[in-house]
Amino acid sequence: MIDNIKRIKEEATGRITSAPDVEELERLRVHYLGKKGLLTSLLHQLKSLTPEQRKEMGAVLNEVKTEFETTITARQQQLDDQRINQEIEKSPMLDVTLPGQFVSEPGSIHPVTRVTEEVIEHLKRVGFSLASGPEIELDAYNFEALNMPAHHPARDMQDTFYVGGPVLLRTHTSPVQIRTMKNRKPPLQIISHGKVYRSDYDQTHTPMFHQMEGLMVDENISLADLKGVVNHLVKALFGSKPVRFRPSYFPFTEPSAEIDVHFGNLGWLEIGGCGMVHPKVFEAVGYDYEKYSGFAFGLGIERIAMLKYGITDLRSFFENDLRMLEQF
Numbered sequence: 001m002i003d004n005i006k007r008i009k010e011e012a013t014g015r016i017t018s019a020p021d022v023e024e025l026e027r028l029r030v031h032y033l034g035k036k037g038l039l040t041s042l043l044h045q046l047k048s049l050t051p052e053q054r055k056e057m058g059a060v061l062n063e064v065k066t067e068f069e070t071t072i073t074a075r076q077q078q079l080d081d082q083r084i085n086q087e088i089e090k091s092p093m094l095d096v097t098l099p100g101q102f103v104s105e106p107g108s109i110h111p112v113t114r115v116t117e118e119v120i121e122h123l124k125r126v127g128f129s130l131a132s133g134p135e136i137e138l139d140a141y142n143f144e145a146l147n148m149p150a151h152h153p154a155r156d157m158q159d160t161f162y163v164g165g166p167v168l169l170r171t172h173t174s175p176v177q178i179r180t181m182k183n184r185k186p187p188l189q190i191i192s193h194g195k196v197y198r199s200d201y202d203q204t205h206t207p208m209f210h211q212m213e214g215l216m217v218d219e220n221i222s223l224a225d226l227k228g229v230v231n232h233l234v235k236a237l238f239g240s241k242p243v244r245f246r247p248s249y250f251p252f253t254e255p256s257a258e259i260d261v262h263f264g265n266l267g268w269l270e271i272g273g274c275g276m277v278h279p280k281v282f283e284a285v286g287y288d289y290e291k292y293s294g295f296a297f298g299l300g301i302e303r304i305a306m307l308k309y310g311i312t313d314l315r316s317f318f319e320n321d322l323r324m325l326e327q328f
C-alpha cells in the first residue's frame with residue numbers, strides 16, 4: 001500500500017504542478033480528493049488493515065491529502081497570476097503611471113456672461129462698482145419711485161408679470177437705482193445687472209432677458225459726464241464707432257435719450273436708454289435735487305451680444321444649442 005501511495009503522490013504532484021488551466025486543475029482535484037477520488041478510496045481501504053497498520057497508514061494518507069491541497073492551491077495561484085499578466089500584456093497601452101485622460105470639451109462661457117463681464121470690467125475702470133437687487137420686486141420700486149404711478153401710460157411699454165398684489169417680476173434693472181439710493185448717500189457710482197422679465201415672445205423678444213444699469217449721482221453731474229462714460233463704454237466694446245444720443249422719453253430721466261451706435265451698412269442701432277435722473281426720482285428716495293444731479297443708463301446685454309457676435313435670433317441665447325454655444 002505504501003508503494004501505491006508513493007506512486008500516486010509522485011504522479012499527482014507532477015500532474016497538478018503542470019496543469020495547463022483551472023479547469024484541468026479542478027478535474028485533478030476531483031480525481032484525487034473527490035468523494036470517489038483515489039485518496040478517498042485508499043482511506044476506505046484502511047478498514048481492512050490491522051489497527052497498528054491502520055494508524056500508520058491513516059497518518060500517511062492524511063499527510064498526503066494535506067500536501068495535495070497545498071499543491072493545488074499553489075497551482076491555482078500561479079494560474080491566476082498568469083491570466084492577469086496575460087490580460088495586462090494584451091492591453092500594452094495601459095501604463096498606470098500616465099496622467100488620466102482629459103475631458104476634451106471643457107465647456108465655454110455663455111455670450112451673455114461674456115458680455116456682462118466685459119461691460120463690468122470697462123465700467124469698473126472708470127469708477128463704477130456693483131450693486132444688486134431682487135428679481136421679484138415691489139411695484140413701488142419697479143414703477144412708482146421711478147415716476148411711473150399706477151395708470152401711467154409708460155407702464156404699457158413694459159408688459160409686466162404680476163406675482164400678486166404689489167409684487168411683480170422686475171421689468172428692468174432700474175429698481176436697483178431706487179434700492180441703492182434709499183440705502184446710501186451721494187456720491188454714488190454703481191452698476192447692476194441681471195435678469196428682467198416681460199410678457200413678450202418673438203424673434204427679438206424673450207420673456208426673460210438681461211440688462212445692465214448704470215447710475216452716477218453727485219454734485220454737478222452733467223450730461224457731459226453721461227456722454228463721456230457711454231462713449232468710453234461703446235469704444236471699449238465695439239471699437240471706434242460713431243455714437244448718437246437720440247432724444248427720447250423715459251419717465252425716470254429728463255432729458256432722456258436712446259444710445260445708438262453706427263454699424264457700417266447696418267446703420268444706426270440702439271443699444272440702450274439713458275438720461276439725467278428725474279427730480280421726482282430723487283424726491284422718492286429722499287435726495288435733495290437742488291444739491292445733487294445724476295445720470296443713468298440701461299443696456300440690453302443680449303442686444304450688445306447680438307451686435308458683437310452677429311447673432312440674429314434672440315431666442316438662440318436660451319435654447320442651449322451646443323453648436324451655438326461652442327462658438328464662444
Ligand code: DAH
Pocket residue numbers: 171172173174213214250253272273274275295296297298299
Ligand atoms: N429701464 C429702461 C428700460 O428697461 C432702460 C433705461 C433707460 C434705463 C434710461 C435707464 C435710463 O437707467 O436712464 O427700458
